[in-house]
Amino acid sequence: MNKIILGCLGVTLLLSSCVSQKKYADLEAKSKETQDLLNSATVKLNTCLEEKASASSRLKTLEDQNAFLKSNNQELINNMGNLTTLSSKGAQNLEKSLESLQEKDLTIRKLNDAITRRDSVNLSLVQSLKGVLGNLDDEDIQISVEKGVVFVSISDKLLFSSGSYNVTNRAKEVLGKVAKVVNNKPDFDFMVEGHTDDVPYNGGILLDNWDLSAKRATAIVRILQNDYNVDPKRMTAAARSSYVPVSTTDKAKNRRTRIVVLPKIDQFYEMIEEGMKDPAINK
Template identity: 35%
Template structure:
């Protein structure tokens, strides 16, 4: 009997001990579960916060990428426009350089022409005497040499025939013309507005001042050719009558100034145009 009670007591103790152990484990489990739950919630909160942060960073990255793409597009466009502008600018610069080069060429041609005209004029004026200079006017106008001679030193009274007095002066002019073979010569007759006296023997068959001015120019051309060997191919005779006056014909002095013959010496037009049209050499 005692033995049976002992066994029962042991079993009861074992059960009691077993119950106590289960309760402690339960408490431990509950404590651990509470900690895990807390950790989970914390982690969940952290993850949520991180997700929000990541989302914010992704949005910022997307905005930055969009801005970068816009900048790149703008840069590409700018570079494209700049390239086009550079091409246009280069073309413009080339055109300006060509234009400047051509202008320099024209200036050189003009300077050469002006220099030759100056030498020609100086040579002629130095060869003329003081008395001749009173009746001969030499000047350069617009790149052309004008030699103006009074009619009373060239022609006989009321005539288109060259007088003996003009021989010395015309010989000096002829020498200059022969020395400058690249020049052409236009001899131009001019009169005052007084009608021609057709009754005078020397004016027979002369209808008006047109005829008189043309015949006087022709007489000078032939005189230069026949007496001084000036090439007739280089010369042209023309008359302008009374229609190219220097001054008014209202006075005798004015009429005297208008009665003149001009010997116009100019570079040959075709050679001068060749100089102008010639492409400047690259420098």
């Protein structure tokens, strides 16, 4: 009997032990599953948190960019307004510049026209002088134009004896021809320049080459005035002594009288004014 009871108890304990182990295994499996789910949820939570942080950062960046663009847009709008003002002023300045250039171009054209007219008159003067003096030796008399001024250079051997300021008869013939031309050109004034070489003057009557060149210039001027009726208001007598030589080797070339034919300044300005009235220029 006792053996039966003990056997029943053993079976009972064995069955009870088997049931407990099965439940434990089930519970353990469920625990592991729950732990896996928890781990998975934790990973997903961390991922969401990271994505949220990244999204927040991007949002902040976009907000900053949006604020910058709004500010920049306003600045652009302001600049457009300024550019409109500047464009208007620029157009006005450009228009004024064009007007100024047109005025300068017109002035240049008028001046060129006046210079052309002056050169034409000078050419006519040179041709007239060469026409009346053309039979003379080129070494004794030379006619040239430099920078709009006509020069007539006459060797002193035609005009004076050595060291003298008394005009020779041959010189009066030459001066008469020059006077005929200048009397026909009332738009010009002229200057008579006396030039000497650098040999010191030893005549005794005059002080030096300054005196000699001055006396020769005034002697020519007096003959043109007294013998050939040249208006004295048109003439100037000038002494240059030996300080404007034309040759360093031939002293004879430096002993000369030079007539410088000068256009009257008021006449030249009249040429300019006439040019301004020319319809061809004012187109």
